[in-house]
Amino acid sequence: MKVVITGGAGFIGLRLARRLxxxxxxIDSSGEERAITKLVLNDIAEPSVPLPEDTRLNFxxxxxxxxxxxxxxxxxxxxxxxHLAAVVSGGAEEDFDLGMRVNLHNTQCLxxxxxxxxxxxxxxxxxxxxxxGGDLPEVIQDDTPLTPQTxxxxxxxxxxxxxxxxxxxxxxxxxxxxxxxxxxxxxxPNKAASSFASAVVREPLQGTPxxxxxxxxxxxxxxxxxxxxxxxxxxxxxxxxxxxxHRALALPGLTTTVQDMVDAMRAVGGEKxxxxxxxxxxxxxxxxxxxxxxxxxxxxxxxxxxxxxxxISQMIDDFVREELxxxxx
Amino acid sequence: MKVVITGGAGFIGLRLARRLxxxxxxIDSSGEERAITKLVLNDIAEPSVPLPEDTRLNFxxxxxxxxxxxxxxxxxxxxxxxHLAAVVSGGAEEDFDLGMRVNLHNTQCLxxxxxxxxxxxxxxxxxxxxxxGGDLPEVIQDDTPLTPQTxxxxxxxxxxxxxxxxxxxxxxxxxxxxxxxxxxxxxxPNKAASSFASAVVREPLQGTPxxxxxxxxxxxxxxxxxxxxxxxxxxxxxxxxxxxxHRALALPGLTTTVQDMVDAMRAVGGEKxxxxxxxxxxxxxxxxxxxxxxxxxxxxxxxxxxxxxxxISQMIDDFVREELxxxxx
Numbered sequence: 001m002k003v004v005i006t007g008g009a010g011f012i013g014l015r016l017a018r019r020l021x022x023x024x025x026x027i028d029s030s031g032e033e034r035a036i037t038k039l040v041l042n043d044i045a046e047p048s049v050p051l052p053e054d055t056r057l058n059f060x061x062x063x064x065x066x067x068x069x070x071x072x073x074x075x076x077x078x079x080x081x082x083h084l085a086a087v088v089s090g091g092a093e094e095d096f097d098l099g100m101r102v103n104l105h106n107t108q109c110l111x112x113x114x115x116x117x118x119x120x121x122x123x124x125x126x127x128x129x130x131x132x133g134g135d136l137p138e139v140i141q142d143d144t145p146l147t148p149q150t151x152x153x154x155x156x157x158x159x160x161x162x163x164x165x166x167x168x169x170x171x172x173x174x175x176x177x178x179x180x181x182x183x184x185x186x187x188x189p190n191k192a193a194s195s196f197a198s199a200v201v202r203e204p205l206q207g208t209p210x211x212x213x214x215x216x217x218x219x220x221x222x223x224x225x226x227x228x229x230x231x232x233x234x235x236x237x238x239x240x241x242x243x244x245x246h247r248a249l250a251l252p253g254l255t256t257t258v259q260d261m262v263d264a265m266r267a268v269g270g271e272k273x274x275x276x277x278x279x280x281x282x283x284x285x286x287x288x289x290x291x292x293x294x295x296x297x298x299x300x301x302x303x304x305x306x307x308x309x310x311x312i313s314q315m316i317d318d319f320v321r322e323e324l325x326x327x328x329x
Numbered sequence: 330m331k332v333v334i335t336g337g338a339g340f341i342g343l344r345l346a347r348r349l350x351x352x353x354x355x356i357d358s359s360g361e362e363r364a365i366t367k368l369v370l371n372d373i374a375e376p377s378v379p380l381p382e383d384t385r386l387n388f389x390x391x392x393x394x395x396x397x398x399x400x401x402x403x404x405x406x407x408x409x410x411x412h413l414a415a416v417v418s419g420g421a422e423e424d425f426d427l428g429m430r431v432n433l434h435n436t437q438c439l440x441x442x443x444x445x446x447x448x449x450x451x452x453x454x455x456x457x458x459x460x461x462g463g464d465l466p467e468v469i470q471d472d473t474p475l476t477p478q479t480x481x482x483x484x485x486x487x488x489x490x491x492x493x494x495x496x497x498x499x500x501x502x503x504x505x506x507x508x509x510x511x512x513x514x515x516x517x518p519n520k521a522a523s524s525f526a527s528a529v530v531r532e533p534l535q536g537t538p539x540x541x542x543x544x545x546x547x548x549x550x551x552x553x554x555x556x557x558x559x560x561x562x563x564x565x566x567x568x569x570x571x572x573x574x575h576r577a578l579a580l581p582g583l584t585t586t587v588q589d590m591v592d593a594m595r596a597v598g599g600e601k602x603x604x605x606x607x608x609x610x611x612x613x614x615x616x617x618x619x620x621x622x623x624x625x626x627x628x629x630x631x632x633x634x635x636x637x638x639x640x641i642s643q644m645i646d647d648f649v650r651e652e653l654x655x656x657x658x
Binding site: 143144 | 425463472473474475476477478480483486487490491493494497498574575
């Protein structure tokens, strides 16, 4: 069975790829365990790190909305697709046309190519808590309506509706996870409005000064890179009946604040690390971030066996161990 | 100012057109009252009745998703668009591709052509209570999440999300009304799964036998043709500030049952009319109709001045007077 990851050169895509190669199998549309014989990573960007040496693994560069590329990417042996590719929140807000093209139009092309297989392949989609927003209850419940306040959040919500209908019709077997903010991401700050949530600890721990664009009391709903990958795998493995009609849910996460993260970083790296931080509020980022919810009661996800992380300190420790080889700068 | 009605050859489109010609003005994007100098009805079907003789009125046949047609339809003088054109519920369920093309893709083209004007035109969109569905609360509240169970309902919900984002960005000034089932529609039964709700009284009152595809106890949330037209006008006239961020709401209606409608018909036409009815449950129609809600607490709409009808008897009396010239067959 072939497995595809869109956005496969991204940090989470690569992590998921390594985990899939290690596992060696997934569940196909018939509910049977199948060996992964091919794993294709698609991305518009080249991977920033060398890919694992593995004969099953291929990288297919290009735009997943291009018909010619889709013909190569989605072939009759494709049993499972992890759809992670997206223009991030800040990018989709800055360039409406780009966000609509990639996050909505291209995704529709992908759904159509999966439908054309007529094998009801499994699709795991990275949705986002940005699908919520505005005047929200104190704690988000499973039945809190989606009221996105950004183009990115709207595009994620719309994709969930499409996936629900494609699934109901038997065109594919979709599962959409509203991801918390992933912390700690390695790499560099990017255009995601949530970029600060990783950068505020990553940059100082790596020895780089960082100007945080939001206030210390800013709340964030977070999940670790490790746990998001496990959640994608768990979403894929669950039987269709367990999902039932509604194919989207908010993943369990942790409620934290920028200040909590800074305190946990101080515990690991001391005051010299914290001194690398400065505070330069950016009203555009703050406006977007303020629309995101920070407290959830993800009952359905917990009942279905999805798990949150143990705590923010653990998440920072994992980052130092996995990405900095245990060395704080 | 030019005003456009898509689906303008339909029953509601024509009724709205007559009312607009009578009124002679609407509110433009600046909030000013403007004379309607042109009223263009677009539809893929020819109007089934002669259009009113009026120099302001034009009929433009064709598919509103065609770029060449859109260039003619949406011109710089277009101040207001009523977007009524759609593949109906049963049709979109029967032909997925057709529903997606017309209800979603073509609507996106229309939104883009309005955006390209750069004048923030007002857009009134006919959404539907089919955007709700499934395991619903006894009474639908303003914050009940959209959980469509049909492709049609999904396409309506998605369009609401698009209109919200286009409005937030200032590309247009959108207002979406989730229409109850419109009763009594003149004409013939069509592919709308809700077709029975009018046919069950219209056909017998016109002297035609009718096999009702749903059981007498089937509940329906209804609104009259007259009141839906007034609601479209009211939606257009309300200031943008009154709408605020959320540009969609469920219109006030009446909760009735097929049996209530039959009883009201008996009061008007006697037993001989009721004898023209037979009961032939259609599982496909019943499945779709069962997913629709029948009780609402449309607080926000009522607060904003939208109104329901006085009662089902009045709605049937209006039909006999307006469409049958007072003569029951």
